[in-house]
Amino acid sequence: DTGVSQDPRHKITKRGQNVTFRCDPISEHNRLYWYRQTLGQGPEFLTYFQNEAQLEKSRLLSDRFSAERPKGSFSTLEIQRTEQGDSAMYLCASSLDQSHEQYFGPGTRLTVT
Amino acid sequence: EDQVTQSPEALRLQEGESSSLNCSYTVSGLRGLFWYRQDPGKGPEFLFTLYSAGEEKEKERLKATLTKKESFLHITAPKPEDSATYLCAVRGGATNKLIFGTGTLLAVQP
Secondary structure, eight states, rough: OOOOOEEEEEEOOTTTTEEEEEOOOOOTOOOOEEHHHEETTTOOEEEEEEEEEEEEEOTOOTEEEEOTTSSSSEEEEEOOSGGGGGGGEEEEEEESSTTTTTTTTTOOOEOOO | OOEEEEOEEEEEEEOOOEEEEEEEESSSEEEEEEEEEEEETOOEEEEEEEEETTOOEEETTTTEEEEEEEEEEEEEEEOEEEEEEEEEEEETTTOOOOOOOOOOOEEHHH
């Protein structure tokens, strides 16, 4: 059973550096979502793809954040010029279609020093 | 604005002591209320989806119910392995994003 996978699981970076995370969704799922979760909070929506099209973006997604899903399969989330406030768990989820539940990956824990 | 409020923030139970977690919501055009379980350092694990008032779903010791304003997650005779954070989320209107509450941290002591 292959669920949603994310890489890396942990990333420590210095302020000002760029980081990129990868998400591989469940194979037959064409919807892919990115969320961010800080300690003691629920996940917050960042962006959503249907196949390769990015259809929704949160106002949380500043100009330093960019997400892609070039072939409608895996997705990448890049953060440029990282800030300490970017430290969080970045979660990826996928769903079969818009009416179905979202399945989450294990997350990438980002620490900005 | 769509909003989800969960209570209590934390709950400590003895093994076998049944209880309920609450999720109150305001959303324009509910298109699903979701319960997830999250263990420390891991991603949320899907439990249930409820779509309309009066709907109920069960899985092992867990039962989720839905009214027009809130949902309850009932835990019957919990075991220590049920210890986790339980998250509630809603999807509404034309969006596909989930709006999450802050969760209830459940600790079940043997």
